[in-house]
Amino acid sequence: MKEKIYNILQKIIEEKKYSLKGNFSVFPSDKKEFGDFSTNVALRIMIPGIQPQTTAEEIAKLIRQSKDMCLFEKIEVRNGFINFFLKNYQYQQIIENILAERDKYGSINAGKNQKILIEFVSANPTGPLTIAHGRQAAYGEALSRILKFAGYQVTKEYYLNDCGRQMDLLGESLKANYYQIKGENFSIPEDGYQGGYLKEIAKMIPEEVNDTSKEFWTHFAEKEILNGIKKDLLDFGISFDSWVRESSLRENGKVEEIIDKLKSKELIYEKENALWFSSTSFGDDKDRVLKKQDGSYTYFAPDIAYHYQKIEKGYNLLVDIWGPDHFGYIPRLKAALKCFGFSEDKLKVIIVQLTTLYRGKEKISMSTRKDQFISLRQLMDEVGSDATKFFYLFRKAESHLDFDLELAKKRTEENPVYYIQYAYVRASHIIKFAQENSLGNNNLLDIDISVLDKDEEKEILKKIAFFPEIIKQISLNLQVSGLAQYLLEVSNMFHSYYQKYRIVTSEDKTISHARIMLVECILRVLSNGLTLLGISLPEKM
RNA sequence: GCGCCUGUAGCUCAAUUGGAUAGAGCGAUGGACUUCGAAUCCAGAGGUUGGAGGUUCAAUUCCUCUCAGGCGCGCCA
Numbered sequence: 001m002k003e004k005i006y007n008i009l010q011k012i013i014e015e016k017k018y019s020l021k022g023n024f025s026v027f028p029s030d031k032k033e034f035g036d037f038s039t040n041v042a043l044r045i046m047i048p049g050i051q052p053q054t055t056a057e058e059i060a061k062l063i064r065q066s067k068d069m070c071l072f073e074k075i076e077v078r079n080g081f082i083n084f085f086l087k088n089y090q091y092q093q094i095i096e097n098i099l100a101e102r103d104k105y106g107s108i109n110a111g112k113n114q115k116i117l118i119e120f121v122s123a124n125p126t127g128p129l130t131i132a133h134g135r136q137a138a139y140g141e142a143l144s145r146i147l148k149f150a151g152y153q154v155t156k157e158y159y160l161n162d163c164g165r166q167m168d169l170l171g172e173s174l175k176a177n178y179y180q181i182k183g184e185n186f187s188i189p190e191d192g193y194q195g196g197y198l199k200e201i202a203k204m205i206p207e208e209v210n211d212t213s214k215e216f217w218t219h220f221a222e223k224e225i226l227n228g229i230k231k232d233l234l235d236f237g238i239s240f241d242s243w244v245r246e247s248s249l250r251e252n253g254k255v256e257e258i259i260d261k262l263k264s265k266e267l268i269y270e271k272e273n274a275l276w277f278s279s280t281s282f283g284d285d286k287d288r289v290l291k292k293q294d295g296s297y298t299y300f301a302p303d304i305a306y307h308y309q310k311i312e313k314g315y316n317l318l319v320d321i322w323g324p325d326h327f328g329y330i331p332r333l334k335a336a337l338k339c340f341g342f343s344e345d346k347l348k349v350i351i352v353q354l355t356t357l358y359r360g361k362e363k364i365s366m367s368t369r370k371d372q373f374i375s376l377r378q379l380m381d382e383v384g385s386d387a388t389k390f391f392y393l394f395r396k397a398e399s400h401l402d403f404d405l406e407l408a409k410k411r412t413e414e415n416p417v418y419y420i421q422y423a424y425v426r427a428s429h430i431i432k433f434a435q436e437n438s439l440g441n442n443n444l445l446d447i448d449i450s451v452l453d454k455d456e457e458k459e460i461l462k463k464i465a466f467f468p469e470i471i472k473q474i475s476l477n478l479q480v481s482g483l484a485q486y487l488l489e490v491s492n493m494f495h496s497y498y499q500k501y502r503i504v505t506s507e508d509k510t511i512s513h514a515r516i517m518l519v520e521c522i523l524r525v526l527s528n529g530l531t532l533l534g535i536s537l538p539e540k541m
Numbered sequence: 542g543c544g545c546c547u548g549u550a551g552c553u554c555a556a557u558u559g560g561a562u563a564g565a566g567c568g569a570u571g572g573a574c575u576u577c578g579a580a581u582c583c584a585g586a587g588g589u590u591g592g593a594g595g596u597u598c599a600a601u602u603c604c605u606c607u608c609a610g611g612c613g614c615g616c617c618a
Contacts, residue, residue: 022559025557025560027557027560028557029561030556030557030560030561031561031562034561038560038561040559040560040599043560043598043599051598052598053598078561079560079561079598079599080560080561080598080599081560081561124618126618161618164617164618165617165618166617166618167618169617191617272616273616274616275616276616285543285544285614286614288616289615289616290616291616292616293616294616296616298615298616298617298618299617299618300618303618323612324545324546324611324612324613325612325613325618326613326618327544327545327546327612327613327614328544328545328612328613328614329613329618330545331544351545351546351612353546353547353611353612354611354612356611394553394554394555395553395554395555396554396555398546398547399546399547399554400546400547400610400611400612401553402553404553407553407567415566415580416565416566418580419566419580419581421580422578422580422581423581425578425580426577426578426580426581429577429578430577430578432577433577433578434577437577466557469557470557473557473558476558477558481554481555482555482557485554485555485556485565488565488566489565492565492566495581495582496581496582496583498577498578498581498582499573499579499581499582499583500582500583502576502577503577504577505576505577519577540578541578541580
């Protein structure tokens with residue numbers, strides 16, 4: 001419908017040879033006295049000496065005289081905006097669409113089957129997942145589902161940094177824990193990992209250790225921690241299509257390959273016994289070391305190879321979801337892609353801001369290396385997966401999130417997620433009740449939608465018709481929070497409507513049938529939306 | 542010092558990406574269950590959008606300056 005109106009206006013602009021300043025838009029009206037759709041065309045047309053209001057009147061007049069007018073009840077002009085009021089039968093169309101598309105309702109083909117790779121979490125296997133990872137996980141999973149729904153081919157990937165100094169420290173820390181348990185005087189390295197989880201892992205090591213190589217300790221710790229991470233993700237409802245190990249890139253020569261490629265482009269030089277990449281030529285603030293003085297690679301070197309490989313695999317868009325501590329890393333990675341001739345838009349980095357936990361007023365400061373932290377596991381156990389995810393997703397990714405544990409625990413029943421789930425449960429029970437009273441399961445063709453003439457009913461129909469538009473917006477701006485906000489609004493409208501009007505009644509079957517259809521549509525939007533967010537659909541509460 | 546994020550109702554956050562009278566929840570006040578689930582609903586209260594300029598028909602949104610908080614600025618990852 002939006003497109004139809006847009007085309008009608010476009011045609012008029014061409015005929016009248018109006019010159020536009022920027023683009024005009026057609027959007028659903030935010031108030032009912034503004035009709036169903038509004039446009040700002042007149043405000044964008046520049047005619048010296050003529051008020052936008054006059055231009056708007058003229059355009060409105062042209063449409064009123066055309067055959068397109070059959071779509072509209074009326075067209076009004078206010079403040080330079082042109083407001084379109086649709087005829088009733090458009091509502092019928094909305095209901096037919098939703099009931100026909102079922103669990104596909106809302107899906108669109110914005111992606112045209114393009115391939116997107118979303119890399120997220122990618123936590124180092126040096127400790128349990130933190131609440132920061134949890135937010136990234138919830139975000140990445142929801143974004144993946146939404147983009148899939150928007151017509152993209154999506155792959156979810158976890159990049160595992162299983163090499164480097166941090167892994168060495170992990171091994172040494174485990175070794176120290178092991179010998180401490182045996183009563184020997186062995187201290188954990190200064191920058192080592194102090195977490196109690198290493199003590200637990202140390203206890204799992206068999207009595208006699210024959211292999212005391214550095215690799216033994218590292219591998220043992222990594223394996224156990226990774227198992228824990230996988231279990232946390234599974235229980236949180238997050239899954240990955242693919243896992244890529246940093247070590248595999250090193251072993252199969254991908255890192256050397258990429259350095260050779262850079263060398264042939266003359267973007268590599270040697271200074272102070274190290275190899276440098278001239279990333280400044282591509283917008284970075286300083287050049288970066290790829291190979292250190294001691295001959296080992298920095299984190300950056302294999303990461304270039306990794307991202308290069310992603311593009312080689314044919315992905316049209318790479319999305320990386322990172323914590324804010326990696327912010328400064330963006331320019332250098334983009335520089336690397338640019339130097340190979342790829343557009344920097346090929347990579348979109350979403351920075352998911354930190355979550356700060358509070359217990360009441362008290363801020364909980366956390367560090368993986370010290371034993372001071374609340375893990376994602378603890379958070380899930382305390383607050384529940386659904387509520388945790390919703391808290392994470394309800395606000396924009398780039399906003400800092402204050403998560404008060406006491407509050408989240410104490411007021412679980414007042415949490416927005418339960419509000420939405422309750423709307424879902426309530427709607428599904430109404431449908432069930434209707435069926436038990438032989439009022440459900442009607443043939444759509446027998447339903448007279450025009451009896452849905454209450455303002456609330458029209459507003460709800462407009463709202464749920466907007467669902468595909470929400471998906472489209474998110475596919476463009478990658479702001480998952482928009483869906484959570486939207487579902488809350490739908491729930492709110494439904495709860496009010498329910499309170500005001502009786503839905504299942506044997507007094508007037510025509511009205512009852514139509515309202516049951518409406519509730520089924522609401523139910524469909526809620527269930528599709530919650531599923532996209534990774535939140536469960538309870539039978540009862 | 543440089544870069545980025547944030548600043549909106551007492552608190553936590555929105556605002557269709559430049560649109561019409563800036564909206565929700567929590568908290569506080571008053572009200573609504575003999576009927577489809579009251580984990581709900583209804584009503585009014587609450588604002589100089591941190592501050593000052595600028596761009597234009599229109600600024601919470603864009604630009605400049607400024608104040609406050611957070612994060613980053615490794616041959617760590």
